Amino acid sequence: MTIPNSPFTIHHSQFIRPDIVGMEPYTPIVPFEVLSRQLGFAPEEIVKLDANENPYGPSPKALAAMQDGRYYHIYPDPAATELREAISGYVGVPAERLVVGMGADELIDLVLRVVLAPQDKVLDCPPSFGMYPFSTYVNLGQYVTVNRTADFGLDVAGIEAAVASHPPTKLLFLCSPNNPSGNLISDDDLRRLLQLPVLVVLDEAYIEFAQVQGATSHIGWTADYDNLCVLRTFSKLAGLAGLRVGYGAFPTWLVPHLMKIKQPYNVNVAANLAAQGALQDVAWLEEHVALLVQEREAMTAALAEFDFLRPFPSQSNFVLCEVVGRSAKELKLRLQSEYGVLVRHYSNELLNNYIRITAGRPQDTARLLAALRSEK
Ligand SMILES: Cc1ncc(COP(=O)(O)O)c(C=O)c1O
Structure with a gap:
């Protein structure tokens, strides 16, 4: 650590809490505009189903x-x-x-x-x-x-x-x-x-x-x-x-x-x-929640048709799927880089080889399913 003219020798580790030095960072999602640049898809072409956001936006x-x-x-x-x-x-x-x-x-x-x-x-x-x-x-x-x-x-x-x-x-x-x-x-x-x-x-x-x-x-x-x-x-x-x-x-x-x-x-x-x-x-919010619930149900049924996916029934705005016989991480990366479709993947002790997909608008589901079909 450099402190001009100080008579003391100080190391920055004296200041940072030891538990924070060793702590795992939270992995946030990559922002939309950054991804757009990284993937070469225009922001409006990206189907963002990785963070359980509401694609209908503010009322x-x-x-x-x-x-x-x-x-x-x-x-x-x-x-x-x-x-x-x-x-x-x-x-x-x-x-x-x-x-x-x-x-x-x-x-x-x-x-x-x-x-x-x-x-x-x-x-x-x-x-x-x-x-x-x-x-x-x-x-x-x-x-x-x-x-x-x-x-x-x-x-x-x-x-x-x-x-x-x-x-x-x-x-x-x-x-x-x-x-x-x-x-x-x-x-x-x-x-x-x-x-x-x-x-x-x-x-x-x-x-x-x-x-x-x-x-x-x-x-x-x-x-x-x-x-x-x-x-x-x-x-x-x-x-x-x-x-x-x-x-x-x-x-x-x-x-x-x-x-x-x-x-x-x-x-x-x-x-x-x-x-x-x-x-x-509130009526507008409820109308859009109903659309997302409808889409979640349609998406769950459609995902169940793929022999490499096992979707779990969900009461939320996302669906968790076990990926069978192939790597969830690779699937996530391919969906992202080839089709601009973002999903979340898990490979840890408790969720080994899973993806989580947010319910989107009908056009988002269509893009997701088309991408999955191409990856069959
Ligand atoms: C279970 C749960 N709680 C809380 C939050 C965070 O909500 P907020 O955006 O209000 O901080 C999330 C966001 O993904 C979540 O999944």
Whole structure:
């Protein structure tokens, strides 16, 4: 390390936390414009089915709300008062128990920051969303896992045993519909897990796409359970992933601490206005969710026709497929480089040789299927 004229010999390793030096980075997706350059496809030719974004984008009222914004030169309301009231009207939870963040991602980090002392345990049920281990490590927690069963269900008894054998377990992440498997938690499992002496963070980023009989958000349960937090987002439902706005319903005792430690201006003015606009356009949002659900079902049926793919039924806006008899990674790379079709692939201990495909518009599915047929 160079410090002109300093009498000290200093190495940068004295400054960086040793656990951060050794930490695996989160692998984010490659941005659209970068990929377009790398692959030689124009952005509008790329079929982007790798990050569970909503291809229909923001609703007209969300776009109009941003267009009409007059106070971009003023810092945003730290309490996001109007947005929380609008969300309250949408989800039926009092605004006082809602916190908004720069995406659900920020709320995952905030809850951990409030709750964890160094070396406290956090329980996760992989395969699931990669930000749970990432944010646990950044917040000095110890990451404990209880793997899902072969059909991606929760091992409830295993979770109970892990809480008992790993004191102090402070927090349990549950994701429903689960990313990347697309299945839901049952009411019975959730009720049983809420009996544990842990804070349960139920991530419902994709809940609007769950349309089987009886599948509804558990956000209302936060009124009854003082150890339940439910996270939701505008990224998937409302096509606002690029603006970064999510929210959560929390127990009354937790809200002041989250509000106290969050960055004061975490949700920017444009994101705040767009989210409010989206909530004035719920019929439009629901119409487009219905189109994506329809496309998910059509895509699942079509994928099942390929002898090298085993799609899992999904209640989300993506479908997980086991790839059989060939390399999932190679398939992903070929789809990308030859056809401009982007999917996510997994080759790890729990998901060995899988791809996950986001539900898109009918023309996106058509491009995907044509590419897969050429790869038969
Ligand atoms: C399960 C899950 N939770 C949260 C998020 C992040 O949501 P946001 O864009 O609101 O940060 C994602 C994004 O892919 C996700 O898959």
